Amino acid sequence: MAEKRVEKEIERQKPDIKEHIDGVKFHKLAKGITTHPLVRSGRPCIVGTTIMVTTIASLHNHHNMDAQQIADHLWLELEMVQDALNYYADHKQYIDVCNQISKINGRQFAEAQYGSNPDSILYRRKSVT
Numbered sequence: 001m002a003e004k005r006v007e008k009e010i011e012r013q014k015p016d017i018k019e020h021i022d023g024v025k026f027h028k029l030a031k032g033i034t035t036h037p038l039v040r041s042g043r044p045c046i047v048g049t050t051i052m053v054t055t056i057a058s059l060h061n062h063h064n065m066d067a068q069q070i071a072d073h074l075w076l077e078l079e080m081v082q083d084a085l086n087y088y089a090d091h092k093q094y095i096d097v098c099n100q101i102s103k104i105n106g107r108q109f110a111e112a113q114y115g116s117n118p119d120s121i122l123y124r125r126k127s128v129t
Contacts, residue, residue, distance in 0.1 A: 024036065024037065024038070026047075030086070030090070032046060032047050032083025032084070033046065033053060033083060044095075046083065047080075047083075049076070049080075051074060051076070051084075053084045053087050054098065054102075055074075056074075056085060056088065057084070057085070057099075060088075068081075
């Protein structure tokens with residue numbers, strides 16, 4: 001009688017969510033800071049979270065919170081917050097300009113008159129660019 005042949009079960013490797021989304025790798029910008037085109041529109045975030053560096057910078061600058069207070073407030077480790085603050089210090093001008101653009105876009109969205117004339121929204125958008 002022939003012996004029954006047992007084949008090894010093939011282990012399929014699933015992509016690590018921390019490394020891939022839709023086959024695209026996260027791009028490491030600095031220690032503890034990463035970016036991905038599908039996460040927060042590619043804005044720099046803390047690794048493993050969707051918390052943007054701009055959020056950390058805003059809490060630090062406008063709310064006078066130190067790193068430990070920010071870590072407690074957002075339930076993060078102190079190292080993560082320090083990495084974000086270091087990245088902000090190295091790229092301050094770029095991040096500040098991005099914040100100003102976001103504020104302008106937010107104001108335009110809030111001020112737009114909806115329902116009456118949708119072309120007015122497009123006109124306002126074209127006037128800024």
